[in-house]
Amino acid sequence: MIQTQNTLKRKPSMKQPKPDQQIKSKPETLAKIMWEKFMQNKLALIGVIILIMIIAAALLAPLLATHHPDEQFLTDRLAPPGSEYWLGTDTLGRDLYSRMLYGAQISLLVGFASVTGSIFIGTVVGAVAGYYGGKLDALLMRIVDVVISFPSMFLLITLVTIIDPSLYTLILIFALFGWTGTARLVRGEFLTLRTREYVLAARTMGIRNIRIIFSHILPNAMGPIIVAATLGIGGVILAESALSYLGLGVQPPTASWGNMLQDAQGLSVMKNAWWYPLIPGLMILITVLSFNFVGDGLRDALDSRVIRK
């Protein structure tokens, strides 16, 4: 884990305020401490800035694009980067810069939508298993064990041979089969949290289990869930690009970084247009790296055990 030197030292803001300042200064809230801690992690900050730029580029793709992403300029195939085509063109003469922007939409959409789904399922399953324990827990965790035993690439490919791949079926598949890690994580959190006094207090007051799970315990388990979600988006983007590269993911002409790389693996590209395979690959790399940096920064910032020290 990358730890900047700042996190090792005691931050000035965490020093005990002098007695005369104590009354004037605002009390340090947990959120403020976390925010400051996150801001000190330079890599995480860089990650956030890059992600904001990529998200903005994806949202503003219609404005930023210089050409229609699917328009073919057949006389300009594999053109080098230049003033007309900023990043060159692909094997069908489509503008790479514009396709890259629209590809960002696809990658981010698949990433965010799938992870929203899988985190939701994983949280509900993990929370129920961890809170109730017993036979229900054993059963749910055995199901998790079974799904986790399938190498995800094989499971994903098997599924797309049955359900024809489209943007929406891909999201569905990632969500329906990507929740197992979250379920284990949330279960673990709930196993320890359910023994806390406030849970006992809530039970004594006769609050319904459902309410205890979702409005009393869950907020305390949000830290690891947010971290898992952030890292999960990067993972889904990688998986989607691999599937699309193999021709089993997002189908052309819709541009995705993965299927751009599928187009970029021909011999003529490799001989004459070395820049083409680099562009979508670097985009995937930078995006996933940013999500990982942010996830790691969040892990350090949200870890309540470290804060209490």
Added chain:
Amino acid sequence: MGAYILRRALMTIPLLFGITVLAFGIMQLAPGDPSTMLIDPRIRAEDMQPYIEKYGLDEPVHVQYVKWLGAMIQGDFGTSLLRQGVSVSELIMARLPNTLLLMVVSTLIAVIISVPFGIISASKPYSLTDYSITFVSFLGLATPNFWIGLVLIMFLSVQLGWFPTGGVSTLGADFSVWDRLHHLVLPSIVLATADMAGLTRYTRSSMLEVLKQDYIRTARAKGFRQTKVVFKHGVRNGLIPIITIFGLMLPSFIGGSVIVESIFAWPGIGLLFMDAAFQRDYPVIMAITVIVATLVVIGNLIADILYAIFDPRIEY
């Protein structure tokens, strides 16, 4: 110990059962049934009857499952839909040596590179070396594996011509060890990169944990050099958890082989699986999926047992 191993082994049985149920269930979702794939669609419905009876397609789902499971336990995975008369097990056995070769070589590469880097990183934590290694691992975790393969093929094979672009050996050439190794270099490196980053980081954190122990400080206090303490005293305990990571890495490793074999046209299980996926050859897809998941379960079992043997501090 014996009791633990037995208990751990018995735990895999319900897991394997679950795997077959899930695989069978997924296949039930497939559009149509084998009869519509095998038989000319223009055939009259009454003429279909013998085929449906032959393949047992008129029986209830659970009966079909039990028959399929029974056959599979005896090593009968059915016949390929597209290559008539060829049994799925024959297809798989023909491809297995290639995949095993690739996986063994890349595991060696991954271990030889990652473990020392992890140890170096942990022996000087928060130094420039540590930060550099950590940063490269981060890059590795975020890089699509297939893209590394693509870029290597482009620069090293197509443009410089140093390595072949794919296959296990030169077509038509006589067998030679050199030729086979030459073809093995790029695919095994690319497959190795899939887990190198994870392995490095895992080694680092495991070593860091060990180097905090009292006996390490004692060794230092006795005047042993830092390198000796790290590599002799630290490594012995620090590398035990690495056994477990092999079990955990196995799924991504096997999954990575699908992609690597596709890029390099490496005729192994992964490429067989991809071909079957494109042609909707369901018996092959299903057999490979079940076998691969079974391998993962067995790999985890072996890792757990080895861990119990190597780490006597753990009581069961």
